[in-house]
Amino acid sequence: MDDIKNPTSLINKDYETINLVTFEEWIEDNGELSRLGVGIILEPSDDVSLIKDSLDSIELIALDFRNFDDGRSYSQAYLLSKRWHFRGEIIGINAHLDQLQFMIRSGITRYQLLESYSGFNEEDYANGFSICYQAAANNHGLNLKY
Amino acid sequence: MYQYNAEDKQFLVERVDQFEKQLRRHLSGELDEAKFRSLRLRNGLYMELHAHMLRIAIPYGILSSAQLRALADVADKYDRGFGHFTTRQNIQFNWIQLPEIANLLRDLTAAGLHAIQTSGKATRNITADPLSGLTEGEIEDARPYCELIRRWFNLHPEFSWLPGKFKIAINGAKLDETALRIHDLGLRLVRNEKGELGFSVFVGGGLGAAAMVAAETASFVPVADILSYLESSLRIYNLKGRRDHQKKLRIKFLVRELGAAEFSRLVDEDWQQTKDDPELKLNLNELESLKKDFALPIEPISLDGFKETVDFNYSIWKKNNVRSHKVSGHSIVNISLTKLGAPPGDATSEQMRILAKLADQFSSGEIRTTKRQTIVFPFVRKDQIFNLWKSLEQYGLASPHQGTLAQIVSCPGRDYCDLAKAVSIPIATRVQERFNDMNKLLDIGDLNINISGCENSCAHHHIADIGLLGMQKNGEEYYQITLAGETLNETNIGKKLGPSVSGETIVDAVEDIVNVYIANRQQEEKFTDVFKRIGITPFKEKVYG
Numbered sequence: 235m236d237d238i239k240n241p242t243s244l245i246n247k248d249y250e251t252i253n254l255v256t257f258e259e260w261i262e263d264n265g266e267l268s269r270l271g272v273g274i275i276l277e278p279s280d281d282v283s284l285i286k287d288s289l290d291s292i293e294l295i296a297l298d299f300r301n302f303d304d305g306r307s308y309s310q311a312y313l314l315s316k317r318w319h320f321r322g323e324i325i326g327i328n329a330h331l332d333q334l335q336f337m338i339r340s341g342i343t344r345y346q347l348l349e350s351y352s353g354f355n356e357e358d359y360a361n362g363f364s365i366c367y368q369a370a371a372n373n374h375g376l377n378l379k380y
Numbered sequence: 381m382y383q384y385n386a387e388d389k390q391f392l393v394e395r396v397d398q399f400e401k402q403l404r405r406h407l408s409g410e411l412d413e414a415k416f417r418s419l420r421l422r423n424g425l426y427m428e429l430h431a432h433m434l435r436i437a438i439p440y441g442i443l444s445s446a447q448l449r450a451l452a453d454v455a456d457k458y459d460r461g462f463g464h465f466t467t468r469q470n471i472q473f474n475w476i477q478l479p480e481i482a483n484l485l486r487d488l489t490a491a492g493l494h495a496i497q498t499s500g501k502a503t504r505n506i507t508a509d510p511l512s513g514l515t516e517g518e519i520e521d522a523r524p525y526c527e528l529i530r531r532w533f534n535l536h537p538e539f540s541w542l543p544g545k546f547k548i549a550i551n552g553a554k555l556d557e558t559a560l561r562i563h564d565l566g567l568r569l570v571r572n573e574k575g576e577l578g579f580s581v582f583v584g585g586g587l588g589a590a591a592m593v594a595a596e597t598a599s600f601v602p603v604a605d606i607l608s609y610l611e612s613s614l615r616i617y618n619l620k621g622r623r624d625h626q627k628k629l630r631i632k633f634l635v636r637e638l639g640a641a642e643f644s645r646l647v648d649e650d651w652q653q654t655k656d657d658p659e660l661k662l663n664l665n666e667l668e669s670l671k672k673d674f675a676l677p678i679e680p681i682s683l684d685g686f687k688e689t690v691d692f693n694y695s696i697w698k699k700n701n702v703r704s705h706k707v708s709g710h711s712i713v714n715i716s717l718t719k720l721g722a723p724p725g726d727a728t729s730e731q732m733r734i735l736a737k738l739a740d741q742f743s744s745g746e747i748r749t750t751k752r753q754t755i756v757f758p759f760v761r762k763d764q765i766f767n768l769w770k771s772l773e774q775y776g777l778a779s780p781h782q783g784t785l786a787q788i789v790s791c792p793g794r795d796y797c798d799l800a801k802a803v804s805i806p807i808a809t810r811v812q813e814r815f816n817d818m819n820k821l822l823d824i825g826d827l828n829i830n831i832s833g834c835e836n837s838c839a840h841h842h843i844a845d846i847g848l849l850g851m852q853k854n855g856e857e858y859y860q861i862t863l864a865g866e867t868l869n870e871t872n873i874g875k876k877l878g879p880s881v882s883g884e885t886i887v888d889a890v891e892d893i894v895n896v897y898i899a900n901r902q903q904e905e906k907f908t909d910v911f912k913r914i915g916i917t918p919f920k921e922k923v924y925g
C-alpha cells in the first residue's frame with residue numbers, strides 16, 4: 235500500500251494551508267499549538283474524548299481510514315460532528331470508495347481517496363441508496379424510514 | 381403477514397447493484413482480496429475450497445410460502461437442489477458460482493429476501509422465538525421490535541465495521557427459546573412495576589472456545605429508548621473492543637476484561653447524552669402499524685363436535701410435534717427435516733415447495749424456522765392436523781423425532797467444513813441408529829444432543845443436555861462431552877464430563893449418559909434437573925468406570 239499518505243498539512247475550505255499535528259502533540263501542548271491554528275490527525279486508536287474541550291481551537295480534523303476494517307473512525311466522526319458539534323471540517327484521509335456512504339453519514343465533510351479509481355461515479359458510491367433506515371450524524375438527503 | 385413494501389424492495393435492488401459493481405471490480409483486479417472479503421461477507425458470501433456459500437437472512441425466522449418457493453427456485457437454479465436451515469434461523473446455499481451471485485440475489489429481491497449482514501463484522505440477522513405471538517402468557521410479541529431494530533442497524537453508518545460479528549436475540553416470552561444470553565446482545569421484553577413495557581439488556585454472551593453467559597447491563601430500558609441504548613452499547617464496543625487479537629474480537633472479551641459493571645457504566649454514560657434525542661426514539665407510530673401487519677391471521681373457533689382421529693403413528697407424531705396455541709381451535713405444528721445420514725437442517729427444493737404448498741393449505745401461508753433447524757407451521761386448525769400429518773407422511777416429512785433425542789442438532793463437520801477437527805453428521809447418524817426404537821425414545825423424552833465439529837461451536841453444543849465437541853488427538857478424532865447446558869429457564873453452559881472420548885466409543889458414552897439419567901429420573905424430571913440433583917459423579921463413573 236505505497237499510496238498511503240501521511241500528510242503534514244491539508245488545505246482547508248478557504249484554500250489556506252493548515253499544518254497538521256498528531257494527537258499526542260496536541261495533548262502535550264495544546265495551549266501553544268492552538269495559537270498557531272493547526273489541525274489534528276487522529277488515528278483510530280486515539281481517545282477522541284480527550285480533545286473535546288479544546289475543539290474550538292482546532293482548525294480541522296483528519297481521520298485516518300487506511301485500515302479498511304477498523305471502524306473506530308466512524309464513531310470518532312460521529313462524536314466530533316453530532317455530539318460535540320465540531321465546527322471545522324472533518325476530513326477522511328486514506329479513504330476507500332466503498333465506504334464513502336458510511337463515512338459521509340457518520341459526519342465526514344470531505345475525503346481524500348487512498349486509491350484512485352477509473353470509470354466510477356463518486357456520487358454513486360457516496361449516495362447509492364434512495365432510503366436509509368436510521369438517523370445518523372448526516373442523513374445526506376436520503377428518504378428516512380425508521 | 382408483514383411484507384416489505386416497494387421502498388424496501390427498491391433498497392434491496394440498490395444493494396444488489398452496488399454489490400454487483402464491487403464483484404465486477406474484484407474480478408477485473410480493481411478491488412483487492414482483503415477489501416472484497418470484507419464487502420462480500422457483509423453480503424453473506426463465503427468462499428469455500430470448491431464453491432461459495434451464500435447465507436440468506438430469514439429475519440427473526442419468519443417466511444411466507446412465496447418466499448420459501450423463491451428459495452426453492454434458487455436451490456434449483458443456482459445450487460444443487462437443496463438448502464440448509466441454520467441454527468440461527470437462516471438458510472445457506474453451499475454450491476454457488478461467483479458470477480451468478482448478483483442474479484441470484486436479484487431473483488430474491490422480488491420476494492423481499494436478501495443476504496445483507498448475514499456475515500461479517502456487523503450486526504447480524506436478529507434471532508427471535510419461533511413461537512412469537514402464538515403462546516399464552518407472553519409478555520409481548522417480539523416481532524415488531526425485531527423488525528424496527530433490524531431496520532435501524534441495516535447498513536448503519538457508524539456500526540458497520542465492528543471489531544467482530546454482533547448477534548442480537550430478542551425474546552418476548554417467559555421461556556427463552558432464543559438462547560438470548562449466549563448472544564453478543566440479548567433483549568428480554570419485560571414490564572416494570574408501573575406495567576410499562578421495556579427491555580432487560582444482556583451483553584457479552586457467546587460460545588466458541590471461551591463460552592460465556594451474557595451479563596445484565598440494564599434491567600429496564602423503556603421501549604422508546606431502546607435504539608439509543610443499543611447505539612451506546614455498540615459505540616463502546618466499536619471504540620474499545622479488542623481489534624488486535626483474532627481470537628478476542630467478540631464483545632464478550634471486552635465485557636470480561638472491563639467487568640460487566642464498568643462496561644455498563646460506560647454505556648450508561650454515553651447513553652445519557654443521547655437518550656433524549658428525539659431522532660433516536662423508537663418510532664411509536666411505525667410500531668403500531670407494524671403490530672397491525674403482524675396481527676395473527678386467524679380468529680378463535682370452537683370445535684365442539686370435532687373428534688380426533690385415532691391412529692397409532694399419528695398419535696406418536698402428534699405428541700412430539702404439536703403444541704397448544706393461544707387462539708382456540710388452533711395448534712402449532714413442528715416439522716422435523718431430520719433424515720438418517722443427511723445433515724440436519726438440509727431441505728431439498730422439492731421439500732421446500734411441498735412445505736410451501738402445505739403452509740398455504742394449512743397455516744395461512746406462513747412458515748417459521750427454529751434454532752433446532754426445524755420448521756414450524758404457526759396457524760394450523762385442530763381439525764386439520766390429521767390431514768396435514770397425512771400429507772407430511774406422504775412426503776416423508778412426518779418424522780416423529782421432534783422433541784426426542786433423535787432430533788439431533790449437528791454442524792456440517794468434517795464432511796463439508798474446512799475448519800472441522802472431526803466428523804459430526806456420522807456421529808448423529810450413529811446415535812440415531814442406536815436409539816431407533818420409538819418406544820424407547822418416547823420413554824427418554826425431550827433430551828437435546830448437539831454436535832459441533834470444532835470449537836467454533838456452530839451447533840451450540842454448550843447449551844445442550846449432551847454436547848459433543850469434535851477434536852483431534854494424535855491424528856484421531858475425539859469428542860469432548862459437556863452435560864446439562866440449558867437456556868430455556870435459566871442459562872447454563874454445559875459442564876465438562878472429563879477426558880475426551882474416541883470416535884469409536886462416543887456413542888456408547890452417550891448411551892451410558894442416557895442410562896444414568898433414566899435410572900435416576902423421578903417422574904417427569906428433566907435431564908438438567910436430574911444433573912443438578914445428583915451431580916456429575918454418577919455420569920463420570922458410568923462413562924469412565
Ligand code: HEM
Binds near residue numbers: 799836
Ligand atoms: C461449513 C461452513 C461453516 C464454516 C466455515 C463456519 C465457521 C464458523 C466460525 C469460524 C465461527 C466462529 C466465529 C466467531 O466466534 O467469531 C462460527 C460460528 C457459528 N456458526 Fe458457523 N460455520 C459454518 C457452518 C455453519 C452452519 C451450517 C451453521 C448452522 C447450523 C453455523 C452456525 C454458527 C453459529 C450459530 C455460530 C456462533 C456460535 C457462537 O455463538 O459463538 N455455522 N462458524
Ligand code: SF4
Binds near residue numbers: 794835837
Ligand atoms: S463447528 Fe467447526 S466444524 Fe462445525 S461447521 Fe462450525 S466451523 Fe465447521
